[in-house]
Structures are given as structure tokens and as C-alpha cells.
Amino acid sequence: MNVIEAKNLTKRYDGVAVVSGISFSVARGEIFGLLGPNGAGKTTTILMLLGLSDISDGQARVLDHDPVREPLAVKRQVGYLPDQIGFYDNLTAAENLRYTARLMGFERSEREQRIKSSLGHVGLGEVANNRVGTFSRGMRQRLGLAEILMKEAQIAILDEPTSGLDPQATAELLNIIRDLKNRGVSVLLSSHLLERVQSVCDRVALFSQGNIVLIGTVPELGRQVLGGGFRVEVEAQGQGLAERIAAIPGVQRVEPAGANRFLLLADHDVRPEAASAVVAAGGRLLRLSVEEPSLEAIYTRYFQTHEGALHAA
Amino acid sequence: MRREGSALHGFGVVTLKEIADHFTSILVVVLLVLVTATAIAVVRGAVDQIKEITAEDPFLFLRLFTRGGPLPLVALLSFLVPLVAIGLGFDAVNGEHNRRTLSRILAQPIYRDALLFGKFAAGLFTLSVSLIVLWLLVIGLGLLGLGVPPNAEEMARGLILLAVTIAYAGLWFALALLCSVLFRSAATAALVALGLWLFLTILWPLFSPALADAVTTAGDILGVLDTRQAFARLSPSVLFNEIVAVVLDPSVRSTQQSMLASLGLALIERGAIPDAPIPLLQSVLIVWPQIVGLVAGSILLFVIAYIAFQRQEVRA
Numbered sequence: 001m002n003v004i005e006a007k008n009l010t011k012r013y014d015g016v017a018v019v020s021g022i023s024f025s026v027a028r029g030e031i032f033g034l035l036g037p038n039g040a041g042k043t044t045t046i047l048m049l050l051g052l053s054d055i056s057d058g059q060a061r062v063l064d065h066d067p068v069r070e071p072l073a074v075k076r077q078v079g080y081l082p083d084q085i086g087f088y089d090n091l092t093a094a095e096n097l098r099y100t101a102r103l104m105g106f107e108r109s110e111r112e113q114r115i116k117s118s119l120g121h122v123g124l125g126e127v128a129n130n131r132v133g134t135f136s137r138g139m140r141q142r143l144g145l146a147e148i149l150m151k152e153a154q155i156a157i158l159d160e161p162t163s164g165l166d167p168q169a170t171a172e173l174l175n176i177i178r179d180l181k182n183r184g185v186s187v188l189l190s191s192h193l194l195e196r197v198q199s200v201c202d203r204v205a206l207f208s209q210g211n212i213v214l215i216g217t218v219p220e221l222g223r224q225v226l227g228g229g230f231r232v233e234v235e236a237q238g239q240g241l242a243e244r245i246a247a248i249p250g251v252q253r254v255e256p257a258g259a260n261r262f263l264l265l266a267d268h269d270v271r272p273e274a275a276s277a278v279v280a281a282g283g284r285l286l287r288l289s290v291e292e293p294s295l296e297a298i299y300t301r302y303f304q305t306h307e308g309a310l311h312a313a
Numbered sequence: 314m315r316r317e318g319s320a321l322h323g324f325g326v327v328t329l330k331e332i333a334d335h336f337t338s339i340l341v342v343v344l345l346v347l348v349t350a351t352a353i354a355v356v357r358g359a360v361d362q363i364k365e366i367t368a369e370d371p372f373l374f375l376r377l378f379t380r381g382g383p384l385p386l387v388a389l390l391s392f393l394v395p396l397v398a399i400g401l402g403f404d405a406v407n408g409e410h411n412r413r414t415l416s417r418i419l420a421q422p423i424y425r426d427a428l429l430f431g432k433f434a435a436g437l438f439t440l441s442v443s444l445i446v447l448w449l450l451v452i453g454l455g456l457l458g459l460g461v462p463p464n465a466e467e468m469a470r471g472l473i474l475l476a477v478t479i480a481y482a483g484l485w486f487a488l489a490l491l492c493s494v495l496f497r498s499a500a501t502a503a504l505v506a507l508g509l510w511l512f513l514t515i516l517w518p519l520f521s522p523a524l525a526d527a528v529t530t531a532g533d534i535l536g537v538l539d540t541r542q543a544f545a546r547l548s549p550s551v552l553f554n555e556i557v558a559v560v561l562d563p564s565v566r567s568t569q570q571s572m573l574a575s576l577g578l579a580l581i582e583r584g585a586i587p588d589a590p591i592p593l594l595q596s597v598l599i600v601w602p603q604i605v606g607l608v609a610g611s612i613l614l615f616v617i618a619y620i621a622f623q624r625q626e627v628r629a
Contacts, residue, residue: 043628047416047628052416052420053627075422075423076422080417082413084413087417089412100421103326103423144417
């Protein structure tokens with residue numbers, strides 16, 4: 001079942017389309033990434049899904065509610081971590097959460113218990129009574145995630161969750177996001193940092209100038225854009241290995257890549273066949289790896305080949 | 314198209330938080346302490362003056378508000394209450410933008426209405442509490458200094474003054490709130506609100522007669538005065554001062570009387586005994602339009618702020 005469904009979603013400011021007719025859906029328990037450069041329309045899309053911005057055209061369904069007509073029903077079940085999240089600096093972490101918990105309408109006893117457990121969960125239990133003014137950026141982001149956990153939201157919408165964080169804080173944050181998924185929460189996240197989100201996203205949509213230009217899993221996009229399927233690297237010692245490997249069904253080409261190393265281009269993952277071929281030839285298998293297509297490469301390649309077309313259009 | 318749920322869901326939560334913020338804000342506390350200290354000094358001066366002049370005056374207590382050195386208490390209020398109200402309101406909405414808390418708060422299950430209504434209610438509550446405390450202080454100082462209790466009519470007139478001052482504060486708070494919606498920078502909002510305050514309170518009463526004379530076609534002096542008064546009343550401070558002059562002095566029987574008196578003229582109606590006090594209800598009726606004007610002004614400014622806020626984009 002899909003928790004988010006966008007059909008032909010469009011946002012115009014003064015007649016200029018910022019988001020022009022995008023369609024996508026997010027399944028329950030999925031981590032979906034909206035990727036693209038700043039200003040491509042990611043945040044606008046998110047605000048429309050939350051009912052915080054009017055929809056110019058098309059429609060959106062979030063948990064089977066219309067964000068324009070039933071914004072409260074949507075906002076009750078969706079947690080939102082805005083880009084550059086802000087808190088009241090003069091209040092403590094717990095006080096900030098208490099304010100939003102009251103707005104969510106929780107009873108006092110339930111409220112305190114939820115605040116405590118969610119702060120503990122993101123590792124802020126010990127600084128619960130410190131003013132947020134003293135918090136680092138990473139701690140603020142985690143406090144934002146604590147708010148989503150406290151809400152027990154079914155969908156978490158995270159806008160640029162990792163921007164401006166150091167590598168360690170990023171790793172911690174991504175772990176919390178994976179944990180959200182394990183709790184059955186669907187996650188929609190936007191980012192312009194491709195490498196970092198590649199590791200957590202189940203599916204991604206690439207944005208460019210208000211359009212979704214590509215959508216799918218990372219390996220799918222890799223095949224679609226980079227052409228030709230898998231690149232398998234084999235390092236092995238033995239006689240006549242190149243011929244044996246080239247004979248494996250599905251292998252299109254074998255390129256020597258240094259002493260005892262071969263690069264295979266195949267239409268599927270041929271690692272098991274390659275391993276057994278090397279062993280059958282009496283060779284010694286030293287290394288076997290498949291090169292995952294990187295989002296960065298897909299992205300760059302896509303825009304290299306389509307830029308002219310986009311500008312012309 | 315009907316929205317689901319109550320527009321005021323979360324209103325109480327926002328109001329309570331904003332009130333807590335106001336009373337812990339250093340700016341607000343400093344402003345309130347300054348106003349209170351000045352008021353106490355002024356009232357002490359008034360007590361000394363009243364002791365010297367008369368024991369016959371039936372409205373001794375009301376003189377507490379209108380006598381006292383170069384600046385009586387009501388003049389002080391008409392000048393300083395707007396400052397406190399602007400101090401409370403100038404960063405109400407743009408502050409949430411600049412702290413980047415607005416989108417996070419609006420992503421909770423509340424409507425924007427609750428946020429703006431809550432902020433307005435909290436500001437009005439804070440101003441009311443401060444003014445009530447100030448009023449009680451003045452009455453207390455009067456009791457101690459004069460040694461006579463106020464009579465019922467004096468209390469009633471004093472309470473009307475309190476209510477009118479709260480409405481006056483509400484109008485300036487609504488103006489500050491409007492500026493905080495319209496201008497993204499808190500500094501711009503504060504300067505625009507303060508600029509309007511200085512213009513309407515000090516410059517407008519000076520310039521408006523000349524403007525009125527330029528457009529009026531009336532030949533007689535009363536016609537000219539009418540036009541001048543109509544122009545001057547565009548300033549909330551002028552409205553406030555007119556109300557105060559009538560409510561606090563039972564011998565004043567029209568708003569023109571005090572204006573003429575300032576020109577050295579006396580307006581004597583046929584059959585009226587000069588300086589005879591008129592009943593409370595009559596005094597209120599004379600300035601009822603001014604009172605309605607103050608309240609209507611607050612509502613109008615708030616409605617404009619509300620519409621602007623509803624149409625505003627959430628993103629920074």
C-alpha cells in the first residue's frame with residue numbers, strides 16, 4: 001500500500017512553475033529519496049505534501065488524506081524535519097518537545113514518558129535539561145528526529161537531514177533513519193548530497209528544474225543511465241583464466257586490468273559463475289567484487305547527456 | 314471548501330507559551346520596570362500637588378491621574394504604553410521565521426489561526442496584567458498619600474480609564490503584530506512600528522491642523538475646529554487623550570470644550586452651569602465614538618495581519 005501518492009503535482013509562483021507536474025508514490029516502510037540540486041523543487045514538493053503550501057495543480061494523497069482539505073489529519077500522522085531546523089534557544093530540549101507535544105494534544109503522563117524515551121533514543125537523554133542554544137547542529141537534527149519519534153508518526157519527511165553535518169554526526173543520523181524504517185515508518189527524504197543518502201534509500205527520484213527526470217532503485221537507474229549492466233572485477237592467479245571467464249554465459253567483454261586482474265562487463269551479476277570458473281581452472285581466487293553504480297556517476301552522466309535537451313526544452 | 318477540525322485547536326497551548334515568553338523576556342521586563350518606576354514618581358508628585366491645592370474637590374482621586382508636574386500620569390501612559398506594546402509584538406511572527414521554528418510548529422496538527430490568535434491573546438493578556446498592576450499601584454499610592462478613600466464614581470471612572478488604556482495598548486500591539494507579519498526582518502518591523510508611533514503621537518497633532526485648514530471650506534471658527542479635530546483623530550493617541558480628558562474630568566461636557574480651553578476660549582452651552590459635574594454615563598456617551606474607534610482600529614489591524622499571515626509562504 002502506498003502512503004504517499006502524488007499525481008501531476010504542480011506549484012506555480014506568479015505563473016512560473018517551480019514544480020511542474022511530478023508524480024511519484026512512496027510505499028509503506030520504504031525510504032524514498034528526493035535528490036537534486038538546490039532550487040530544483042524538492043522543498044516545495046514537501047511543503048505541498050504537508051499542506052503547508054497550496055497546490056496549484058494536480059493532487060496529493062498522504063495516508064489517504066488530502067493535505068489541502070484535511071491538513072490536521074495529515075499533520076497528526078506525519079513528522080517533519082525542516083531544512084535548517086530551529087528550536088527555541090532559551091528553552092531546554094525537553095521543554096521544546098513539551099511544547100510540540102502539547103500542540104499534538106498528548107496527555108501529561110503520556111507526554112512526559114514519550115519525551116523521555118524519544119530523547120533517550122536519539123542519544124540526547126543526558127542533555128534533556130540543557131538549553132537548546134548550547135546544542136551543535138547535529139544535536140539539533142537529532143532533537144528534530146526525537147520530535148518525530150515522540151509523535152509516533154507513520155511517515156517521516158526529512159528535508160536535507162544531513163546537510164552541514166560532520167561525517168560522524170551524519171553516520172549517527174543515518175542510523176536513526178534506518179531505525180525509523182525498522183519501526184515501520186515510511187521515510188521521504190530530500191538531499192543534494194548524493195553519496196550520503198545512497199546508502200539508506202530504497203528508491204530515489206532525481207529532480208531537475210521542477211521535474212522528476214529519473215525514478216527507481218539505484219541499480220535500476222545505473223543500468224538505465226550508465227548503460228550495460230554489471231562490472232565485476234576478478235583478481236586471480238592461474239593459467240588461461242581470461243578465456244575461461246570470457247566463456248561464462250552473460251559476459252559481454254573481458255578487459256585485462258593489470259597483473260592477474262580482469263574487468264568483466266556482464267548483463268547480470270556473474271560473481272558466482274566467475275568464482276567457480278576460476279576454481280575449476282585450478283586458479284587461486286584473490287578478490288572478487290562487483291562495482292555498485294554510484295548515484296553521483298548516474299547523476300553526472302544523466303545531466304551530461306540531457307543538458308542540451310533540457311535547455312532546448 | 315470546508316476545513317476539517319477547529320481553527321482554534323492549540324490556541325490555549327500557544328497562548329500559555331507566549332505569555333511565559335513575555336514575562337521572561339528581558340526586553341519586556343525592562344520596559345515594564347521603567348514604565349512602573351516613572352509612574353510611581355509621577356503619582357508621588359501628583360499627591361504632593363493635590364495636597365497643596367484643595368480639600369474641597371469632590372473628585373480628588375481622579376486628579377491623581379491628571380495632575381503632577383510637567384507630565385501627568387495619563388500623558389505618560391499615552392506616550393509609553395505604545396512603546397511597551399511595540400516591544401511585545403514587533404518580533405512575534407518574523408521571530409518564528411528567523412529562528413526557523415515556524416515550519417516545525419505549523420507541521421504540528423494546528424492551523425495557522427491558532428498561532429496568530431494565541432500570540433495576540435498572549436500579548437493582550439500581558440499588557441492587561443501589567444496595566445492592572447500599575448493601576449492598583451497608583452490607587453494604593455493615592456490611598457497612602459491622600460488619606461481619603463475614593464468614592465464609587467471615582468472608582469468607576471478609574472476602571473473605565475483602565476479598560477480604555479488596555480484597548481489603546483491592544484491597538485498598538487496589533488500594529489506591531491502586523492509589522493511582524495509584513496516585514497521579515499525584526500529590526501525593520503521594530504523601526505517601522507516605532508516610526509509610526511512617533512509620527513502619530515508627536516508629529517501628527519502638530520501638522521494635522523495645517524492639513525485640515527488646507528482642505529476645509531468652512532468659514533466659521535467652529536467649522537474649522539471640527540475639521541481640525543476630525544483630522545487629528547486619525548491618531549490613536551489623540552483619541553486616547555480625548556477619552557481621558559472627558560472620563561477623568563466630570564466637569565468636561567464635550568471634547569470641543571477641552572480643545573477650546575487650550576485655545577483660551579470657553580464653550581458655554583445655554584442653560585448649563587459652568588463646571589458642574591455631569592453623570593458618569595453622560596461622560597461615557599460623549600466619548601463612546603472614540604472608544605469604539607480604538608477597539609475597531611485594533612480589530613482592523615489584526616484582521617489585516619491575519620489575512621497577510623494566511624497568505625504568507627512558510628519557507629524562508
